[in-house]
Amino acid sequence: MSTWVPTEGTSEALLSVRDLKVTFPTEDGLVKAVDGLTFDLNAGETLGIVGESGSGKSVTSQAIMGLHRGTRAKVEGSIGFEGRDLLKLEDEELRVMRGRDIAMIFQDPLSALHPYYTVGNQIVEAYKIHHGKTSKSAARAHVIDMLERVGIPNPQKRIDQYPHEFSGGMRQRAMIAMALVNNPRLVIADEPTTALDVTVQAQILDLLMDLQKEMNSAIIIITHDLGVVAEMADKIMVMYGGKAVEGGTADQTFYSAEHPYTWGLLQSMPRIDRERLERLQPIPGNPPSLISPPSGCAFHPRCAYRDDENLGCSTIVPEFDVQDWHPVRCLIPAPKRKAIFDTEIRTPSS
Amino acid sequence: MFAYIVRRVAAGMVMILAMSLVTMVLFFASPVDPARYTCGKNCTPELLEQNRKALGYDQPVLSYWVDFTKGIFVGSEFPKDPALKKSAPETIADCPAPCLGYSPQSSRPVRDIIVEKLPVSASLAIAAFIMWMIAGVGLGIVAALRKGTLVDRAIVGSALVFYAFPTFFIGLGLYVFLALKWGIVPVPAYTSIADGGVGLWLQGLLLPALTLALVYIAGYIRLTRAFVLEAKGEDYLRTAQAKGLKSGRILFKHTLRGALTPIATVAGLDLGGLLGGTIITEQVFNYDGLGRTAVMAATTYDLPVTVGIVLVAATFVITANIVVDVLYAVIDPRVKYS
Structure with missing residues (x-):
């Protein structure tokens, strides 16, 4: 990877998001849920979007799916997908793309599946809407095949069962089968393992990676857990308060993280190579208000390395230079950031 | 599922019979003499007594209820008087099962009403x-x-x-x-x-x-x-x-x-x-x-x-x-x- 995104107009990525802004008018004021997001995603690649609740990661995925249409949310910027700006499409054009070109996997498969219809009914429906000419029996056969591919045993029988008859892990497998049934080019997985048992989480992530290789789909995986994206993602974008604060390859984010917030995420992660008695370090403070964000750097009230006098952390808004190969939204000079990471954050074995 | 329905229907029937008993108890507890309402203007104490007996209001409420419940399953006759049936069978109203009783005021079986x-x-x-x-x-x-x-x-x-x-x-x-x-x-x-x-x-x-x-x-x-x-x-x-x-x-x-x-x-x-x-x-x-x-x-x-x-x-x-x-x-x- 060279720069975070190529220079103007030269992007040939599958998905190229430029200066995406999503705002919601509320009684208390304008909520800036996503505030100027720019990233690229190539075919077959995996992007991990990491951040805490309210950082704007789920809103971003919903904006890409066009799920904000018909609500009071305002979406600005551009979302290029295979050369077309999704924000400029007619509702009907976008609807046809949903599920066929861009599919989504949700966090809680129990509530994301309709309790009154069989799993098969719901997946066949997802397939038939984009393959109108396919006969019912052919669609059913395809769905059984799909259930088999996601590792559901005895799919001929399971296809006629209801979601409540599935275990949590099996439900998420069914959800994945539903998302991939049309072989979409982009899959957005919004916290796909958060609602699952720890033992099942790794299985689901492995499954996603295997299927990605088979189908060559691009994946955006949204999570608050850096560990989830550690193995999966090619690129990682860390979000804070609706903005990207650090972007780069997975290696860059793990082995040379430069933003104090990313450091905080790394240190709050349980690690096997740490001393057992060492406590996890939470990030102090609360997520920023999206209506009236802190002045200057949005992270400065919680930042352990802020330096208002010399750097102006509370007054100057740091930039996220998308032409950089490892952009970091921080006022601390790069050499100093590297030094802090090496001396204070990096653990001996990493 | 079938067993569940059978159980619910059985419980429902018990409930209905219990409700009939409650209705009768309330009725019998009333200070008004129901037989008086069947007797008309030229009522004599003898006629009143006769009506009360014919209607079964002289019995305790429980045996009235048992009679009523029996009527639902096997039918009944009004008034229930074997002597009268012999002497004047035309005055006896037949009430085949399921009999819900006989209204003295309108001289008809309740079911017909x-x-x-x-x-x-x-x-x-x-x-x-x-x-x-x-x-x-x-x-x-x-x-x-x-x-x-x-x-x-x-x-x-x-x-x-x-x-x-x-x-x-x-x-x-x-x-x-x-x-x-x-x-x-x-x-x-x-x-x-x-x-x-x-x-x-x-x-x-x-x-x-x-x-x-x-x-x-x-x-x-x-x-x-x-x-x-x-x-x-x-x-x-x-x-x-x-x-x-x-x-x-x-x-x-x-x-x-x-x-x-x-x-x-x-x-x-x-x-x-x-x-x-x-x-x-x-x-x-x-x-x-x-x-x-x-x-x-x-x-x-x-x-x-x-x-x-x-x-x-x-x-x-x-x-x-x-x-x-x-x-x-x-x-x-x-x-x-x-």
Whole structure:
């Protein structure tokens, strides 16, 4: 990877998001849920979007799916997908793309599946809407095949069962089968393992990676857990308060993280190579208000390395230079950031 | 499932018999002598005593109840007097099973009275049910989909107006203005299908059913609106949208299926409650149904008719309860009975 995104107009990525802004008018004021997001995603690649609740990661995925249409949310910027700006499409054009070109996997498969219809009914429906000419029996056969591919045993029988008859892990497998049934080019997985048992989480992530290789789909995986994206993602974008604060390859984010917030995420992660008695370090403070964000750097009230006098952390808004190969939204000079990471954050074995 | 239904039906029957006993106990506890009401102007103490005996009011309440229950299964005769049957068999009224008793005031078996009045009440209840379900659920859906707009407020607000007025006010209002003053609809009078055909039957039902429906409509609008709004926030609707489904399919297949299930429960119970007769609506429109008959029977101390109608009404309510519960298992695959 060279720069975070190529220079103007030269992007040939599958998905190229430029200066995406999503705002919601509320009684208390304008909520800036996503505030100027720019990233690229190539075919077959995996992007991990990491951040805490309210950082704007789920809103971003919903904006890409066009799920904000018909609500009071305002979406600005551009979302290029295979050369077309999704924000400029007619509702009907976008609807046809949903599920066929861009599919989504949700966090809680129990509530994301309709309790009154069989799993098969719901997946066949997802397939038939984009393959109108396919006969019912052919669609059913395809769905059984799909259930088999996601590792559901005895799919001929399971296809006629209801979601409540599935275990949590099996439900998420069914959800994945539903998302991939049309072989979409982009899959957005919004916290796909958060609602699952720890033992099942790794299985689901492995499954996603295997299927990605088979189908060559691009994946955006949204999570608050850096560990989830550690193995999966090619690129990682860390979000804070609706903005990207650090972007780069997975290696860059793990082995040379430069933003104090990313450091905080790394240190709050349980690690096997740490001393057992060492406590996890939470990030102090609360997520920023999206209506009236802190002045200057949005992270400065919680930042352990802020330096208002010399750097102006509370007054100057740091930039996220998308032409950089490892952009970091921080006022601390790069050499100093590297030094802090090496001396204070990096653990001996990493 | 089958075992569950059998169990529920058995429990329902026990409940019905218990209710008949309660009704009789209340009746016997009344300080008024019911036999007095069967005796007329030229009553003598001997005649009174004779009537009381013929009606069984001289027995303790429990043996009266046992006689009554026996009658349901094996039939009965009125009055129960072997001596009289020998001397004057023509004065004995036969009441084959299921016998619900014999009304001394109208000199008929209670079952015949119920068979005559039930179609009136049932027609009214079903017609009103259809009206309020279509309008109430339909408007509720529209209000939910247009939430916060003028349309929403107009629907909910006007429904509330009808809800706030008493039934007799709405009934009389419709009667006086629509039928009498403006003559938009004919003056309502019940005509059975056998007597006047479907056209006249429906014509007669229009205003009373509308009155009853208006009373219920507000509740259904609000319920439907609330359930649809709740369903719209469900994750599975976002899934449906993310699949690329058309909005019509999302609404009818995904949203309404989840939203209308609880409505079915309420609707079933409401219909069950109304089939046994409506007191005020029947009264206002001079409809000779179960509700009106029950009021007449209660005010003239006609115990057999009172008990009979109470039992019929209770049977409808209990049946509706069972049907709704069974229906729930059919609609919602997560519900299983054993």
